[in-house]
Amino acid sequence: MREGRRWRGFERAASLMAGRIREAGESRGFAVSRLLTHWDDIVGADLSQQARPVEVTYGRGFGATLTLLTSGPAAPIVEMQKEQIRERVNACYGYAAISRIKLTQTSARGFSELASAFVAKAKTPEPDADAERASRQVTTDVSDEGLRTALARLGANVLSQSKQE
Numbered sequence: 815m816r817e818g819r820r821w822r823g824f825e826r827a828a829s830l831m832a833g834r835i836r837e838a839g840e841s842r843g844f845a846v847s848r849l850l851t852h853w854d855d856i857v858g859a860d861l862s863q864q865a866r867p868v869e870v871t872y873g874r875g876f877g878a879t880l881t882l883l884t885s886g887p888a889a890p891i892v893e894m895q896k897e898q899i900r901e902r903v904n905a906c907y908g909y910a911a912i913s914r915i916k917l918t919q920t921s922a923r924g925f926s927e928l929a930s931a932f933v934a935k936a937k938t939p940e941p942d943a944d945a946e947r948a949s950r951q952v953t954t955d956v957s958d959e960g961l962r963t964a965l966a967r968l969g970a971n972v973l974s975q976s977k978q979e
Contacts, residue, residue, distance in 0.1 A: 849906055856902050861895060864888035868918060877913025889919045945973035 854862035865884040872878045880903060884892045892899075896915045903912050941949075949969030956962040 849903060852906075856906050857899055861892070861899070865892045865899075865917070870912070875913075878911055879914045879916050880912045881916045881918055883918050883920060886919050889917055892917060941970035941974035946970040948973060 849856065849867055853866060856862075857865075865882040865888065867880060868883045869881040870878050871881070880900070882892065882899070896917075900912050900915055904910050946966070949966045952969060953962045953965045956965060
């Protein structure tokens with residue numbers, strides 16, 4: 815390796831995304847992106863699941879307002895812990911940056927995520943005996959037992975699916 819040139823190897827994903835996270839955070843008023851990226855460390859794992867930071871707005875006086883997004887059932891719990899949250903967030907900033915916390919009650923997952931909520935997939939029917947027999951017959955030449963079994967199962971599912979359609 816030449817002198818003057820430093821070989822760093824792999825870079826952490828966090829360092830690659832730091833600039834974009836900072837830009838996105840600053841556009842919503844977050845002077846310290848650590849508040850967004852380490853929210854669960856700042857307020858605790860249980861509270862971070864009930865509320866998340868949305869925006870920091872700066873008024874005329876000293877101190878900013880932190881807006882938290884929370885769901886309706888979790889709002890009373892978060893409301894009771896606002897002072898503790900404010901102290902922890904200000905500890906993250908290093909000074910009393912946040913003077914007020916405002917709660918916004920809505921779904922903590924967002925509208926687009928609600929529309930695509932996880933729905934269990936309907937169980938696929940078992941392949942019929944004819945499909946299993948045909949797929950086993952085709953895979954007899956495969957020497958590896960595990961591969962042969964997997965190919966036979968795949969073939970039986972494909973043949974059964976094509977018959978159903």
